[in-house]
Amino acid sequence: MAKQYLSGGGNPFGVTPAPSVFNPNPPDDLISRQGEPAIWIRAIPKIGEVDETKMAIPGSESQLYRIERYRRMPTETLNPIFYDGNIVQTKYGPISKIRSLKVFRNDDFGGNFNLSIESFEHNRIKLKPNIEFQEYYQLDCDYDIESFTKFENVPFIQEEDGYLLHPVQEDIIVIVDSVWRERLDKSGYDEIGFKYDFTKISCETVAEAGRRYLLNYVTFSPIKIGYKTIDTKDARLAEKMIDVQSGDIDIVVGSGLNISKDDILIPLRTLRTEKEILEKDKKGRYPVKYSPLREIVAVYTDSIEYEDFWIEDSRYVRINSSTLPERIVCVYQYNPRYSIMPDTTASALAERIQPRKYIGRINQTRLDLGRIFRESIYRSVATE
Structure with missing residues (x-):
C-alpha cells in the first residue's frame, strides 16, 4: 500500500476477471482496496564477515535484511477525470521514478507513442507539450513510489x-x-x-x-496482501513433493512486487497474544521474543503489577519504576512474521500480469525491526 492521493473512478458494475475501461486490472485493484497492510522485508544473502554496506543487521548467520526504499507499482491507467491541462495524476505516491508514460492510440491514427515528462512531485506529473495527445486516449503509467x-x-x-x-x-x-x-x-x-x-x-x-x-x-507505506491459513484439510499436505505444512499461509500480492524466497512479510492487522518471562538488558529494557510488539497487555513480577509501561523500537518493553527487576512476566500482542517459501505461481490474463501467489511459513528469527527501518532509510546509496 502506498499513500493514496486519488479515489473514485471505480467499477460500478462489480469486479470481473477481465480488464475494462472502469477497472483496467481488477485483481490488483481488489488487493489494493481490500487487502491487509503488511511490512515487506527483503532477505539478502550475506556476502561475508567483512561487509561494509551496512544495509541492515543480520537476522541470522546467512541473511541480511533491508526494506526497499523504492517500490514499483502495477502499471496504472490514469483517470482523465483528474487531468488538468498538461498535469496528470497517479493514484499513489509520492512518485520516485517514472519508467514510462505510454499513450494507446488506434493504428489508423498513428499508433501508440510515449509522452515526455517535464517534472513530477507527489502524485502529479507535468507533461511536456505534445499536440498529438488527447485526453480521451488511454494513458498508462509505469512508475515507482517512495516507501x-x-x-x-x-x-x-x-x-x-x-x-x-x-x-x-x-x-x-x-x-x-x-x-x-x-x-x-x-x-x-x-x-x-x-x-x-x-x-x-x-x-x-x-x-x-x-x-x-x-x-x-x-x-x-506498507504493501497490501491477501492471505489465508492452510488448514489440515488442504490436499497439498498429502503431496510429498510439495513443501507445505499445516499453519502455512497462501499469500497473494500485487503484480508489481518482486518478492522472493526468504523475504519476510508481516501482516499488520493480525495480532497474536503471548505470555513470556523477560530479562532486563544492559539498557534497562526487556526484549520480547516475538516482534513487532504492538501492545503490552500486562506486566508483573511475583509481587508487583506495573501500570506505567511502553513499547520501544517495536521490540522492547519499558517500565517506569525507580527500581527495575531483573525479570518480569509480560503479556503482549504482536504481529506474526512469515518467510516466503520457494513455491510461487505466476499468471497472466488479457495481456496483463496478474497478482502472484506465494506460500508463507511462520518465522521466529529475532529481528531488530527498529534498526532495520533506520538503516534502510539512512544507508548510503551507490552513485556513478
Whole structure:
C-alpha cells in the first residue's frame, strides 16, 4: 500500500476477471482496496564477515535484511477525470521514478507513442507539450513510489484531551525526531519528551484538545496482501513433493512486487497474544521474543503489577519504576512474521500480469525491526 492521493473512478458494475475501461486490472485493484497492510522485508544473502554496506543487521548467520526504499507499482491507467491541462495524476505516491508514460492510440491514427515528462512531485506529473495527445486516449503509467516519507516541522492539532497524537492513518510511524508544543500564551513552541509506536506519538505531559504542535517524523507505506491459513484439510499436505505444512499461509500480492524466497512479510492487522518471562538488558529494557510488539497487555513480577509501561523500537518493553527487576512476566500482542517459501505461481490474463501467489511459513528469527527501518532509510546509496 502506498499513500493514496486519488479515489473514485471505480467499477460500478462489480469486479470481473477481465480488464475494462472502469477497472483496467481488477485483481490488483481488489488487493489494493481490500487487502491487509503488511511490512515487506527483503532477505539478502550475506556476502561475508567483512561487509561494509551496512544495509541492515543480520537476522541470522546467512541473511541480511533491508526494506526497499523504492517500490514499483502495477502499471496504472490514469483517470482523465483528474487531468488538468498538461498535469496528470497517479493514484499513489509520492512518485520516485517514472519508467514510462505510454499513450494507446488506434493504428489508423498513428499508433501508440510515449509522452515526455517535464517534472513530477507527489502524485502529479507535468507533461511536456505534445499536440498529438488527447485526453480521451488511454494513458498508462509505469512508475515507482517512495516507501518512506519524511515530514519536517509539520503542523498538527491535538484532537482530544490527553497525551496521544495520531498523525497517521494508513502509513506507520517508524521514526520520530522531535515534537514541539505551542506555549499556552502562543509566544512560541517548546520541545517536549515523547514515546512512539507504529500508530501514535505519546507525549510525556498532557494537553487539551486544540493544542498546536510541530512534528518531525518518518512514515513507511506498507504493501497490501491477501492471505489465508492452510488448514489440515488442504490436499497439498498429502503431496510429498510439495513443501507445505499445516499453519502455512497462501499469500497473494500485487503484480508489481518482486518478492522472493526468504523475504519476510508481516501482516499488520493480525495480532497474536503471548505470555513470556523477560530479562532486563544492559539498557534497562526487556526484549520480547516475538516482534513487532504492538501492545503490552500486562506486566508483573511475583509481587508487583506495573501500570506505567511502553513499547520501544517495536521490540522492547519499558517500565517506569525507580527500581527495575531483573525479570518480569509480560503479556503482549504482536504481529506474526512469515518467510516466503520457494513455491510461487505466476499468471497472466488479457495481456496483463496478474497478482502472484506465494506460500508463507511462520518465522521466529529475532529481528531488530527498529534498526532495520533506520538503516534502510539512512544507508548510503551507490552513485556513478
